[in-house]
Amino acid sequence: MTHRLEPLLNPSSIAIIGASTDPGRIGGMPIELLTRYGYAGKIYPVNPKYSSAFGLECWPDIESVPQPVDLAVLAIGAQDVLPMLRRCRSRGAKSAIVYAAGFAEQNEAGMALQREIEEFAALSGMVVAGPNCMGLANLNTQAHTAFASVFKTSPMQQEPGRVSLLTQSGNVCSALYGLLRKLDLPVSQFINTGNEACVDFAEYLQYLAEDPHTEIVLGYMEQLRDGPGFMRACRSLQQQDKVLVALKAGATDKGAQAVRSHTSALAGDRRVYRAAFEQLNVIEARDFAQMAWLARLAQLRHRGGGRRVAVITMSGALGAILADRFIEAGLELPDLPEAVQAVLRAGIPDYGMVGNPVDVTGNVVNDPGFVRTVLESLASTPAVDAVVIYAPGYMLDRMADAIAEVAQRHPRLIAAIDTGQAKCRDALRAAEVAVFEDLGVAVSALGPYLTWCERRKQVRAWAVRVPPAGAAALPPLPAHELDARRYLAGFGLQCPQEAGAADVDEACAIAGRLGYPVVLKLLSAHVAHKTELGAVALNLADEAALRAAAQRMLQSVRAARPDIAVAGLLVQKMERRGMELIVGARRDPVFGPMLTVGMGGVLTEIYQDTSHGLLPLDRAAAARMLRGLRIFPLLEGFRGMPAYDVDAACEAMVAIGDALVAAPAQVAEIEVNPLWVRPQGQGAVALDALLLAADACPESGQASHRAAMA
Amino acid sequence: MTHRLEPLLNPSSIAIIGASTDPGRIGGMPIELLTRYGYAGKIYPVNPKYSSAFGLECWPDIESVPQPVDLAVLAIGAQDVLPMLRRCRSRGAKSAIVYAAGFAEQNEAGMALQREIEEFAALSGMVVAGPNCMGLANLNTQAHTAFASVFKTSPMQQEPGRVSLLTQSGNVCSALYGLLRKLDLPVSQFINTGNEACVDFAEYLQYLAEDPHTEIVLGYMEQLRDGPGFMRACRSLQQQDKVLVALKAGATDKGAQAVRSHTSALAGDRRVYRAAFEQLNVIEARDFAQMAWLARLAQLRHRGGGRRVAVITMSGALGAILADRFIEAGLELPDLPEAVQAVLRAGIPDYGMVGNPVDVTGNVVNDPGFVRTVLESLASTPAVDAVVIYAPGYMLDRMADAIAEVAQRHPRLIAAIDTGQAKCRDALRAAEVAVFEDLGVAVSALGPYLTWCERRKQVRAWAVRVPPAGAAALPPLPAHELDARRYLAGFGLQCPQEAGAADVDEACAIAGRLGYPVVLKLLSAHVAHKTELGAVALNLADEAALRAAAQRMLQSVRAARPDIAVAGLLVQKMERRGMELIVGARRDPVFGPMLTVGMGGVLTEIYQDTSHGLLPLDRAAAARMLRGLRIFPLLEGFRGMPAYDVDAACEAMVAIGDALVAAPAQVAEIEVNPLWVRPQGQGAVALDALLLAADACPESGQASHRAAMA
Structure with missing residues (x-):
């Protein structure tokens, strides 16, 4: 089936409403570009003021255009847009681009105007791009509908392109285009989405995933309006081994503020985006030159490697x-295998280095045979994934033949850095060697690219699990911790040895059964933070201590909060050795159910040491999340300290995630704090658990907890 | 007085021993460069094989050269170097450059050869550069003695330069030179130091500090052989408002390994270098393009600003x-003052932004009058230190006149980023506007530069204190903690309420005087880690508890370590609320006495959250060190938690630092762990203290502590 964006992105006929004969005006520039670069489809300038424009017949109105067009470009003011869309549609136009600003980005009235366009598009089935956009360009067909001067200042490509641009900003689209052309990379689609009234980032991305002329997408986004659609599109890209390189604005508070005042978009949580990008096989970028170089690297055929x-x-x-x-x-710069070192040692002088980095020394470049031997051996050892040659200017020239020859023989990424003025750059590029002119740019492109090469193997293995249905019914919310834990246990979460008691005598009986020492807690759906209320007593050694604690607890709670309903007492067996984690599952406004894990407590907040993951998780993804924590070495057994049960912690994370995915929408958040991870082989238990309703107003302590995990 | 390196770096006559007529050979290239670029001094090629070279008379040997030369360049093999140095010296040569490799970098024999040169230089007073170096160039006099092809491939400067290169690698020197010339920055000195047998990095740096033709130094170093000399040179630079931008190799283990196998240099601790650079007013750099841009920024006259x-x-x-x-x-991107926002609001459309970043919108660039008003207001508000304009290509062109005009009127750093192809770049540069072509490079240069502008105000205020002499004599080492603390108290360190006791009865009497609860410790110079031996009992509530603890302690120590001498018991008043820090002072092999502070414990190790500072410190520097810790917010009172006595912690750090500076060399290290910081206004006390002798073999626990602080 043809994608519904086809008439917009690959039109065979274009009408320009509000055409101008001035190539400097927005109604003129697209016509000039279409004619200058030889667009093969039909072009219909429309403006009653002119009889011709750029050598083409100019039509007085859309009604007189002799055929229904694939695409109508509206170079007219905001107020005139809706009536003109109707007219175009009634003349059979399949799609339209609206340049005009003055819509949702401006004020309330503009927002209302934009909603009318949305409704019209939805009802009529017309595909409308923008408003408030710079237009589009299909560089493979030279279908230009953008007023972007970069098409005049950068040399036009001669070959078909496989790199598409998809940005929420026209200026970013132009900047990226200019840089790609500087690298002599041809482009496929040039898309800037504007206000995304009818077609959003995710829909364009899905088109590009299916577009045979796109292999690599450079994306810029400020917000995602359709998170699930974006996730589907990313999976489509991945299935076809296509690459999305994405720059997300709003990484800092100030950047987010700028995004908000710019487009009233909410930037979203940076760490959530980063985690989602990792799971969705996206390469995250930080600036434009880096993105252009990432496109070049991704165009080389060597994606099988690693770091x-x-x-x-x-x-x-x-x-x-x-x-x-x-x-x-x-x-990583691994030590080279002994056999490779032996090869190198045969020709490298004593003052060179046969380790990694290899210093072949300046003299060796004069011996092309040995250079070839060195390269050959590094290009074929299974101990490395990529080879980088740093040789300034004439030194690179002397090695160029050997590099090109080896690069063509081995399916391995080979890159060269020349901070001099080597003459061989083009020859190396022809041999699919990436030639960088700047050390910083080389690092900023190779770092994320090779990391992605390694990660994509894991991402490929990450099948989306269908989480099990829970075994227990959701208790009424708010629920006390015993009910919450029973619900979570239905998804496989391990619980401590515990039981609820109606009174102190029953508590003593339970404690006798469990064995001392025990923990006593007040059981109430209305106290999320028990410690502050004196509603937790740890490490009670015997019945006397238990009775005394119970009495104190009931008194202090009754004094402080006479209003709350008490469901009883909870007795848990006191845990001995273990490490505490905090695990929270919540619904992200963009990406839906997400899990966060950290060590908990104030230091986690200060060091911002948390990991995030899209739900549902499998165990391997949970393990990757834990490994992403800087405190992970403590879990594994740091400096001879005992190791904790990482497997059980992963199982608990999967269970908590499954519980949120399976829960009805009224459950906004599930928090297990602490998840008590016992020594290796002994499990991980939820010592406390909260089910938070969507409308729950958290206590202040709660709020600070969540800030810690955000 | 003329600096002793003057004949080397500013020679008025040069002999080239081992001259060649081939410009591609190391004995030929310098002569070609000297003649090509018009060196005005005397040039004497020396080689019995030729009668002339590059149009100059060639002399058969140094003895026949008609005058004593300032500088003899030795383009001869390693074995011939020493005899030739003697001959040159006896003919009155003041200095020499030794190109030859095969010395300390090669093997034992080479090391011996190098030592002979060192001895000859020391005895004769001859200034010898190298060996194993690429040579030098004074670009202001065109005194070329380097075989660097970059002088042929880069266009030669037409004006005098103020930027000098000082590197421990010839390749790095060439790479930096090429990049500076690309930015059209003229160069003063081109120095690569080679093996530094006789003249080291610090001595060259001191020359450059005194050189009227140098304002900015770009330095590359692998190791510093003379730390104190480097520190002196940095202070000289600072006094004359000169700038050192330094790249230090060996930031990672692998990089340090490469440095070591490259020159057998020890890379040193990266964090120590970083701390030293900060205190010594050095801008730390990471790559070459960044360094070249930092030189350009430093050449602009606006150093008074901040971040x-x-x-x-x-x-x-x-x-x-x-x-x-x-x-x-x-x-920082501060919010703009209301008055500035009002000026902006007058001309910026609703869909623009008057906050910071300011989005003037594409339309506004067509109104040069308003652009000037905007720039004027940002260039003059005291709320910002620098103005950065990001406008691609033609948009920048339209604003160029206004930018140039405002830049010339205001002493404030103004930078532009043009990722397009603006035509106005040269005009803006002429107006002292920094014009970047790449966003990443702009950030990588402006970030450290503006941070340095702010920091240098503090550095300027940092007078080197003369630490006081201690009030108490150094106890014999090893010392027990009471003796250690008495010594440190003489420098102003606060101690807990405590006293030593000969036996349990005396301990009880002391505890009675101090008031319970108390801490009981074993007093012994031979147990650094008491907890592991059961030699500490905390929170003893009364005399019975104290007696029981004392008995248990003495028994367990006697059983575990019957060999150690016990000096008695120590009773301390138990501290209540507080936060623990660990403070260590030690002697760095390069920079001498240094202080390290951190939170202590395994998390500090995992998060590598420590601050380092050169000693002696003043209180302001101690405060900056504490602020450099990520856990600093906890000390200040985080999220409504109590604040601790930061001032007292700073005083304690100063005292510990002073104690190490004043101590004889046998004291290798002083460690206070924990420094107990009480709530605000209540002081900070050393709950434990160690004086470590240079030859002490630390216990294993000790070693791991120190790893945490490294």
Whole structure:
């Protein structure tokens, strides 16, 4: 089936309403570009003022255009847009682009106007891009509908492109286009989405996922209006081994503020986006040059590798600097296998280095045979995934033939950095070697790219689980912790040895059965933070201590909060050794159910040491989340300390996530704090658990807890 | 007085021993460069094989050269170097450069050879650069003695330069030179130091500090052989308002390994270097393009500012992205004062932004009068330190006149980012506007530069204190904690309420005097880690508890360690509320006495949350160290929690630092763990203290502690 955006993104006929004969005006520039670059479809300038424009017949109105067009470009003011859309539609136009500003980005009246367009589009089935956008360009068909001067200042491509641009800003689209052309990369689609009244980022992305002329997408976003659609599109891209490189604005408070005042978009939580990108196989980018270089790397055919890089230089200093920067960027420089070192040692002088970085020394570049041997051996050892040669100017020139030859023989990413003026750059590029002119740019592109190459293997293995239905019915909310835990236990969460008691005598009987020491808690659906109310007593050694604690507890609660309903007492067996985690599952406004895990407490907040993941999780994804915590070494057994039950912690995370996915929408959030992770092999139990309703007003302590986990 | 390096770095006559007529050989290239670029001094090629070279008379040997030369360049093999140095010296040569490799970087024999050169230089007073170096160049006099092909491939400067290069690698020197020339920045000195047998990095740096032709130094280092000399040179630079931008290799283990196998240099601790750079007014850099841009920024005259940036764009998206990147790079985008916002609001449409980033919108660039008003108001408000304009291509062109005009009127750093192809770049540069072509490079240069502008005000205020002599004599080492604390108290360190007791009865009497609860510890110079031995009992509530604890303690210590001498018992009043820090002072092999502070414990190790500072410290520097800790908010009172006595903690840090500076060399390290910081106004006391002798073999627990603080 043809995608509904086809008439918009691959039109065979275009009408420009509000056409101008001035190539500097928005009604003129697209016509000039269409004619200059040889668009093969039909072009219909429409304006009663002119009889011709750029050598084409100009039509007085859309009604006189002799055929229904695929695409009508509206270069007219905001107030005139809706009537004109109706007229175009009644003349059979399948899609339209609205340049005009003055809609939702402006004020209330503009918002109302935009809603009318949305309604018209929904009812009529017309595909409307914008409003408030710069237009589009299909560079493979030269279907230009954008007023972007970058098409005049950058040399036009001669070959078909496989890289598409999809941005929520026209200026960003132009900036990226200019940089891609500087790298001589041809482009497929140039899309800026504007206000996304009818077609949003996710729908365009889905089109590009299905577009045979797109292999790589460079995306810029401020907000995602359709999170689930975005996730589906990412999975489509992934299934076809296409790549999305995305820059998300609003990483800082100030950036988010700028996004908000710019488009009234909510930037969303940066860490949530980052986690979602990782799970959705997206490469996250930080600036434009980096994105253009990531596109170039992704166009090379070597995506099977990972983060292990061999560095070759002719200078120990350059090797050391590159090692520092690569490792800081998350890459690895593994020691080379003894056999490879032996090959290198045969020709590298004593003052060189056969480790990694390899310093072949300046003399060796004069011996192309040995250079070929070195490259050959690094390009074929299974100990590395990529080879980077840092050789300035003429030194690179001397090695160029050997590099090109080896690059063509081995399916491995080979990159060169030339901070000099090497003459061989084009020849190396022709051999599919990535040639960088700047060390910083090389690191900023290779770091995320090779990390992604490694991660995508895991992402590929990550099948979306269908979480089980729970075994217990959802208790009425708010629920006390025993009810909450019973519900969660139905998804496989481990609970402590515990029982609820109606009175102190029953509590003593339970404690006798469980064995001392025990923990006593007040059981109430209305006290989320028991400690502050004196409603928790730890480590009670015997019955006397239990009775005394119970008496104190009931007195202090009655004094402080005479209003609350008390469901009874809860007796838990006191846990001994273990490590506390906090696990929270909540519904993200963009990505839906998400899980967060951290160590809990004030230090987690200060160090912002939390991991996030889209739900449902499988155990491997839960393990990756835990490994993403900086405190993970403590769980594994740090410096001879005992190891804790990481497997059980992962199972608990999966269960908590499943519970939220399965729960009705009224459950906004599930929090287990602490999840008590016992020593290895002994499990992980939810010592406390909360089910929060969507409309629950959290206590202040609660709010600060959640801030810690945000 | 003339600096002793003057004949080397500013020679008026040069002999090239081992001259060649081939410009591609190391004995030929310098002569070619000297003649090509018009060096005005005397040039004496020396080689019996030729009668002339590059149009100059060639002399058979140094003895026949008709005058004593300032500088002899030795383009001969390692084995011939020493005899030739003797001959040159006896003919009156004041200095020499040794190109040859095969010295300390190679093997034992080379090391011995290098030592001979060192001895000869020391005895004769001859200044010898290298060996194993690429040579030098004074670009202001065109005194070329380097075989660096970059002088042929980069266009030669036409004006005098003020930027000098000082590197421990010839390749790095060339790479930096090429980048500076790309930015059209002229260079003063091109120095690569090689093996530094006789002249080291610090001595060159001192020369540059005194050199009237140097204002900015770009330095690359792998190790510093003379830490105190480096520190002196940095202070000289600072006194003359000169700038050192430094890249230090070995930031990662792999990078440090590469440095070591490259030059057998120890890379040193990265965090110590970073701390030293901050205190010594050095701008730390990460790559070459960044260094070149930092040189350009430092050449502009605006160093008085700070980190507060106003960003102007014509695109909300570009503003948001730039805000994100600047803030991540440590800069601030303050809200603009209401008066400034009012000025902006008068001309910026509703869909623009008058906050910071400012989005003037694409329409406004067509109104140069209003653009000037906006710039004027941002260039003069005291609320910001720098103004950055992000306007691609033609948009920047339209604003160029206004920008240039305002830049010339206001002593404030103004930078532009043009990711398009603006034509106005040169005009803006002429007006002292920094014009970046890449967003990432702009952020990587402006971030550290503006941070440095702010920091240098503090550095300027940082007078080197002369620490007081201690009031108490150093106890024999190893010392028990009471003796250690008495010594430290002499420098002003606060101690807990405590006293030593000979036996249990005396301990009880002391506890009675102090008031319960108390802490009981074993007093012994031979147990650094008391807890593990059961030699600490906390929170003893009464005499019975104290007696029982004392008995248990003595028994368990006698059983576990019958060998150790016990000096008695120590009774301390139990501290109540407080926060623990760990403070260590030790002698860094490069920078000498240093202080480290952190929260202590395993989490500090995991989060690597420590601050380092050169000693002696003053209180303000101690406060900056504490503020550099990520856990600092906890000390200040986080989310309504109590604040602790930060001032007292700073005093304690100063006292511990002073104690190490004043102590004889046998004291290798002083550790206070914990420093107990009481609530605000109540002081900070050293609950435990260790004086470690240089030859002490730390217990294993000790070692792991120190790993945490490293």
